[in-house]
Amino acid sequence: MPVKGIFDPTIRVLDKVLGLRTQKLEAISANIANAETPGYSRIRVDFETALHDAVNGAGGGQARTHPGHLSGTAGLENFQAIVNREKDLSGIGDRNSVNREQEMVELSENQIRFDAAVRMLSKKFGMLKFVIQEKG
């Protein structure tokens, strides 16, 4: 029986998540660095809902109309986070839309979720290692 991909969809999703979390960290650190730059609009990186939909094939994903079509997770390779800028709409101050407290919360949340993905990935690889090891 041919091995149809040792790396299951979960590993591919987790791999994608690590990249997206890094991208989010980049945006957060730029926001914190520019917390006092006049006129700076905070960068917002969004992917949780879209990734969930992409994995489950719901929402924006296309339905499989033919068994030969690729499954929902195949779209993962081209999955991209939605990045946009949030302008300051308060009309007061220096038009800087960064809230440092909010960024700090997102920073630690992002880190925890990154660590969780790393741990899950390690477990997955651990299982693969376990099944391929030679019986001594």
Place this chain on the structure above:
Amino acid sequence: MDILGIMKIGASALKAQTIRLNVISSNLANIETTRTPEGGAYRKKSVVFTSKETGFAEELANSTRIRAKGVRVERIATDPGEGKKVYDPSHPDADAGGYVEKPNISLVEEMTDMMKAKGSYDANITTIKTAQRMAMKALEIGR
């Protein structure tokens, strides 16, 4: 962008905040200076932050997505405002009417600015540490 690039963003902010602190301490040190090489009393200096520019080639390569940038000090501006005039005829820098112009620096303003600079510095240290922790964590995959 890699984790090292993220740490560079944080580092740019640390540098900018250090320059800011430098300017604040210069203001505080000269809070009573009535004579400068430019003539007249010392004028309050303040930093102007701007989003760091990236090179054109880099900009082109990343044109498909919004580019995260660091921060830099664009220039150090001088406050043109008039300082407080104090009547002190015996002062060597007193004018014909006996008034001395003091620097236009407010002690309270400078102290507040200093606290804000420290807050920003700490926040950026946290982002750098987080980036470092995430990079170290990623090295543990498959261990």
